Amino acid sequence: MMIKFEEALRIVLENTLSPEESVVKLEDSYGRVLYKDVYAERDMPPFDKSAVDGYALKREEIGKPLTVLENIQAGYAPAKEIVSGTCSKIMTGAMVPAGADFVIMVEDTLEENGVMRLREPSDEFRKRNNICYKGEDIKKDDTLLKAGTIITAAETAILASSGYSVVSVSKVPTAGILSTGDEIVEPHITPSVSQIRNSNGWQLRAQAIATGANVRYYGIVSDNRELLKEALGKATDECDITIITGGVSAGDFDYVPEIIKECGFEILFNKVAVQPGKPSTFAVKREGSGKSGVLKVIFALPGNPVSSLIQFEMLIKPYIIKSMGGHYLPLKLSLPAAEDFKRKNAERLSLIPVVINSNGTFSAVRYNGSAHITAMAGADAIAEIPEGVTLIAAGERATLHLFR
Secondary structure, three states, X not given: OOEOHHHHHHHHHOOOOOOOEEEEEHHHOOXXXXXXXXXXXXXXXXXXXXXXXXXXXXXXXXXXXXXXXXXXXXXXXXXXXXXXXXXXXXXXXXXXXXXXXXXXXXXXEEEEOOEEEEOOOOOHHHHOOOEEOOOOOEOOOOEEEOOOOEOOHHHHHHHHHOOOOEEEEEOOOEEEEEEEOOOEEOOOOOOXXXXXXXXXXXXXXXXXXXXXXXXXXXXXXXXXXXXXXXXXXXXXXXXXXXEEEOOOOOOOOOOHHHHHHHOOOEEEEOOEOEEOOOOOEEEEEEOOOOOOOEEEEEEEEOOOHHHHHHHHHHHHHHHHHHHOOOOXXXXXXXXXXXXXXXXXXXXXXXXXXXEEOOOOOEEEOOOOOOOOOHHHHOOOEEEEEOOOOOEEOOOOEEEEEEOO
């Protein structure tokens, strides 16, 4: 029975692995998923600080000649309090001295013989006091990052500024990559006239690495039932998630679905109303009978490289990240088509590679079907052509999934 893509995604995300905690050094946390909320250990800024290079003074004394008491560097506490008739030179980021409630920018001033004066009378600089106040960005014990956040550069900066030299993250699952077919050989081998090189395995390996998963590459298994069962059994024993390509259709040598069952897995779906990727299969092995926890899963994808690439991004990537406690779905945009796009077969949701133009429209790239992997190298996104729709007219909007 064929199910809609939305139903397939729902089933996948309802059967994720349970996250487990792992503690890593800050330098090893990039790309990982936070296991626990992160809280502020102190106010930020931790003190009133100057937003500019200038002079700290009392607001009511702006325009008066003021004696300069000291030069306050960032990282050093002021030694003197500002009193009437005085100011202190101050650097950006330095602590504002007691008694000051205004910092005037250095370019608006002249200093001579230890006395600061304004260059010229003006009210423009009075509009902002150039002070960043203690706690105006973050209060102590505020939640900085929520569990499930994927750690990127910004999150790394937040963790570092908050004193997290070690980070509580989710344990990463191990993903095994396996390709099938007598017609494929590895990249270093010269193919015969009836063979092609294995792109799927290496493509999926790269995609899995990008999710943060530990990846094991099992190479190619020929279309031999016993060899395939042995290889799939080894991969599923050693990995949390096994991704296999090829052998999932209805050909004479497509053994994968029955072998999946023999390995103790329950197939939850094996046909999705999507093009490319119709024979995509998802199977689970549980802790016990019924709906108890998922121990391991298998994704069996079509052998055509565009099919496997797109289905990884749409189904497997969200699965891996959610299994680490993270939250991810492809970023979606609604953009108008630059020109008409037509198709003859509208029985399934179609996912086509497109480029995003500088004027905010999209255009389909030259695409000959699910084996045309070079089309994906130049694509910025995938456009949805809904079931039953044969024409997206120029100017008509479509939903785009950004993968980059």
